[in-house]
Amino acid sequence: MKAKYLLLLTLLLFISSNCGTNPPSIEIIKNGDFSLWNKGNNANPNEWMLGGAAAGTVQKDTSIVKVGNSSVRITMISGEALALYQDIENSKRYRDKEFFFGCWIKVDTANSAYLALHDGISWFNSPPHTGSGGWEYLTARGRVSAKATKIRIHLMVGKNATACFNGVSLTIGPQKVFEEKGIEYLLWSGLYNTKIYRSKKAGIAMAFGAEQIMDGYVFQNFFIYDYEKLYDYFCVPDDLIIAYDKQTSFVTRISALEWKLEHGRYDNGQKAFNRYTFKEGAGFNPPYFKSVIFNSRSALPPARVVLEHTMDDTENFVPMKIAIRNAFDRPLRFLYVLQDGAYMTDAAEGHQEDVHQYWDDGEYFSARVWNIDKNKRHNNNNWVGMYNDRHGGMFAGTYAPPESHGIRYHATWDSEKPVMLDRNLNKPAACIDGYKTNSNTLFFWKDDWHQYERLLSHVDTPNSNNHYDNPYGKMHATVIDFGTIPPGEERVQIVVKIMFAGYRDRKDMHEKVRGIINRIPRFDISSYNLDREERR
Numbered sequence: 001m002k003a004k005y006l007l008l009l010t011l012l013l014f015i016s017s018n019c020g021t022n023p024p025s026i027e028i029i030k031n032g033d034f035s036l037w038n039k040g041n042n043a044n045p046n047e048w049m050l051g052g053a054a055a056g057t058v059q060k061d062t063s064i065v066k067v068g069n070s071s072v073r074i075t076m077i078s079g080e081a082l083a084l085y086q087d088i089e090n091s092k093r094y095r096d097k098e099f100f101f102g103c104w105i106k107v108d109t110a111n112s113a114y115l116a117l118h119d120g121i122s123w124f125n126s127p128p129h130t131g132s133g134g135w136e137y138l139t140a141r142g143r144v145s146a147k148a149t150k151i152r153i154h155l156m157v158g159k160n161a162t163a164c165f166n167g168v169s170l171t172i173g174p175q176k177v178f179e180e181k182g183i184e185y186l187l188w189s190g191l192y193n194t195k196i197y198r199s200k201k202a203g204i205a206m207a208f209g210a211e212q213i214m215d216g217y218v219f220q221n222f223f224i225y226d227y228e229k230l231y232d233y234f235c236v237p238d239d240l241i242i243a244y245d246k247q248t249s250f251v252t253r254i255s256a257l258e259w260k261l262e263h264g265r266y267d268n269g270q271k272a273f274n275r276y277t278f279k280e281g282a283g284f285n286p287p288y289f290k291s292v293i294f295n296s297r298s299a300l301p302p303a304r305v306v307l308e309h310t311m312d313d314t315e316n317f318v319p320m321k322i323a324i325r326n327a328f329d330r331p332l333r334f335l336y337v338l339q340d341g342a343y344m345t346d347a348a349e350g351h352q353e354d355v356h357q358y359w360d361d362g363e364y365f366s367a368r369v370w371n372i373d374k375n376k377r378h379n380n381n382n383w384v385g386m387y388n389d390r391h392g393g394m395f396a397g398t399y400a401p402p403e404s405h406g407i408r409y410h411a412t413w414d415s416e417k418p419v420m421l422d423r424n425l426n427k428p429a430a431c432i433d434g435y436k437t438n439s440n441t442l443f444f445w446k447d448d449w450h451q452y453e454r455l456l457s458h459v460d461t462p463n464s465n466n467h468y469d470n471p472y473g474k475m476h477a478t479v480i481d482f483g484t485i486p487p488g489e490e491r492v493q494i495v496v497k498i499m500f501a502g503y504r505d506r507k508d509m510h511e512k513v514r515g516i517i518n519r520i521p522r523f524d525i526s527s528y529n530l531d532r533e534e535r536r
Contacts, residue, residue, distance in 0.1 A: 028088055029153070032168035033068040034060065045072055048086050054079025056157065064164045066104040066135045071166040074157045081158045083116075084165070088151040091119070094172045096146040101126075101139065101153055104166040108133040112161035115140045117170075120149030129163070144172070182269025183313050195263065197272040198225055199313045204499045206311050206318065208274045209261050216258040216285045218276055220309065222318065224394055224501045238339040241301045241324075243332045245484075250332075252298035253339075254307070258282040275308040280327040302328040304490075309497075316500040316516050317399070319523070324482050325490035334482035338398065338495065352474050355388050357412045358397075360513075363506075367413035378402045380517050384410040384476060385498065393503040397513060398478050399496040403523045405530060406493045409479040483530050492525045 036046035041060035044050055050058055056076040065071050076082040088094070099117065101124070107113045110131030117124045117140050126138040144151060155165045188194040188207065198205035205223040218239075243250040259282075263274035280302055304325040311318050324334050357364055360381035372382050377400075385397025400407035482491045498516050503509040 028094075028172060029086065029168055029170040032170070034070045034072045034166070034168075035068065037070075044084070048072075048084050050082070050084055052079070052081050052083040052156075054082040054158070056082040058084060061164055064106060065166055066106070067167040071106075071164040072155070073162060073164050074155065075162040076157045076160050078160070081156055083154040083156050085152055085154045088153070088170070091144075091148060091151040094144050094151060095148050096144060097172050098141070098143050099124075099151075099170065099172045100141045101170045102137060103155065103168045104135050104137050105129050105163055106133070106135045106166070107131060107157075107161055107163035109159050109161035109163075112157060112159040113163035113165075114138060114156050116154040116156055117142075118150070118152045118154070119145050121145040121147055135166075183265055183272045183311060185265065185272070194219065195274075197263075197265070197274075197311055199311065200225060201314050202312070202316050203501050204311075204316060204318075206272070206274070206309060208263065208309075216260075218254050218257070218259050218307070220274070220276070220307070222396065222497060222499050224499065240335070240337040240339055241303075241305060242335040242337070243301050243303060243326075243328070245330065245332055250299040250301045252301060254278075254305075256284050256298055257300070258285045270313045272311045273308060275306060277307075278303075278305045280304055301334075302326070302332070303334065315519065316498060317520055318497045318499075319520075320495050320497060321492060322480065322494070323490055323492045324485065326485040326487050329487060331484045331486050333484045334491075336480040336482065336493070338478040338480070354390050355386050355474060357384070357474055357476070358387050358395075358509075359384050360510075364412065368411065370410040372400055372407055372409065374405075377405065380514070382407070382410070383498070383513065383517065384412060385513070386474065386476065387509060392501060393509060394501045395499065395503070395509055395513065397498040398476070399498055399517055399520070400478070401494060401496055401520060401523055403525055403527070404480070404493045404495065405527050406481045406483065406491075407478060407495060408481045408530075409477075411477045411479075413475050481530060483528050491528060494523050494525060496520055 030047040031045055034045050037043070037060050038046055042057070044058055045060070050056070054076050055078050056074060059073040059075075061071045061073040062069060064073070072084060074082060074084055101115055101117050103115055105113050105115075107129050108131055111128040112131065114128040115126040115138050122142075122145055124140045124142040126140040129136050129138060153168075153170055155168070157163050183197050183199050186196040186198065188196055194207050195209045196205050196207045203225045205225055207221045207223060208219055209217075239254045241250075241252060241254055257278050259276040259278050261274065261276055263272070265272045278301075281300075283300065284298075304323075304327060306321070306323040308321040308323075309318050310321070322336055324336070326332055326334070359368070359370070360383060370382070370384065376382060379402075382402075383397050383399040385395055387393065387395045398410065400410070478495060480493050480495065482493065485491055498513065500512060500516070503512055
């Protein structure tokens with residue numbers, strides 16, 4: 001599961017250690033957008049100084065811009081390193097507080113540009129730019145020393161390179177709180193100013209998007225209300241979109257696509273939503289993310305896809321509405337795969353030592369596929385989740401409402417144990433779309449997707465002698481089959497995410513799950529006959 005953790009928790013490595021009760025974060029940098037140049041366009045921008053063991057030049061640039069209207073272009077001519085820097089006023093007030101320092105950088109020389117913060121005691125550096133020639137968002141973060149004598153931020157350039165810096169931001173403190181009545185809206189400074197809606201009544205937090213780094217990137221997780229204490233979440237970026245017929249196929253993880261994000265609160269703050277929209281032809285998102293979660297075998301889906309979550313201040317469930325409109329010139333079969341579902345980790349251990357998989361009929365220690373056919377569809381036991389008894393107990397689960405005829409399977413398995421994912425392959429599976437080799441390399445399927453009418457039908461469920469409970473690999477997936485969609489038509493499905501904290505014992509936990517399911521309203525979505533389509 002170690003490779004899987006690199007994939008899933010890349011973004012969570014930056015989680016802040018302070019609780020939401022601390023003072024809100026403060027944006028304290030001056031002229032971080034480089035809009036003020038009183039000394040002229042070939043001099044230092046206002047509030048900034050040029051220094052370092054090097055000679056070089058500074059210029060205003062309005063043609064190469066990522067955000068705002070201008071960038072600063074820094075050219076090193078000779079020496080070791082050139083720095084454009086700024087000293088933060090009243091630095092002692094920020095002692096022993098977390099900070100987040102970020103900026104967009106564009107340069108074509110590898111390892112030549114980076115960010116640095118010095119507090120008089122310690123240096124905090126960002127990773128260097130890769131030299132890709134494109135915009136990359138670099139960050140330095142840490143905790144200001146309790147004995148700090150200053151806070152100085154640096155835009156560093158070396159190797160006789162020319163680099164553009166744009167949209168500099170420095171925040172100190174764990175979060176910004178914008179609304180306190182009903183559903184709260186926050187920016188989580190410890191994680192790229194990730195947006196969060198959270199409900200104190202329901203005890204859950206919905207994290208998505210980011211102010212600085214994730215424009216166009218799907219980031220949609222759920223936590224308990226005190227989200228910085230325990231990792232308890234639904235991981236959306238690994239989700240798959242698959243479209244195919246007998247002649248062609250398209251498959252990609254949704255995190256590889258370029259999305260437009262909308263969000264807001266309504267009903268006097270009692271409800272909130274976020275909506276991600278991918279339009280055909282929008283393309284892939286920046287290479288920085290593709291290097292983490294995107295594979296060259298992926299192909300853009302010929303479709304308009306909308307992912308929408310709606311949160312109620314008083315409820316522990318969040319419906320996820322998935323709408324797919326076929327933009328291809330002929331009918332295609334579409335599948336959407338939640339590739340982690342309720343995926344829970346334990347912050348104290350960093351893995352899943354105290355996390356267990358749970359179904360309506362109880363705990364399960366073997367791989368399992370739950371087939372939701374037309375006879376089971378109207379039952380209220382079509383859910384699966386994970387629980388952790390630590391800290392009063394947490395539960396996160398996924399439920400298939402009866403109106404969503406396309407939800408065909410829930411599945412759980414151990415990514416460290418072999419499962420039969422096709423007739424000729426018996427290997428540990430990190431995801432439905434890939435498997436692991438001895439070197440933990442993730443491969444995508446080489447076969448055509450039309451061979452997999454039901455993605456999980458080949459999973460070989462281990463028997464009772466093949467139990468597992470390892471701390472790395474408890475996986476969870478849900479397959480949603482949209483059937484064959486004619487050109488220009490749209491189909492909608494809804495899967496419901498459940499999360500809560502606090503229960504006395506397993507019986508109480510189970511009763512709470514069933515009570516939440518009983519409160520889920522009926523959804524008004526059009527049905528389609530998958531059985532009839534498959535017989536054609």
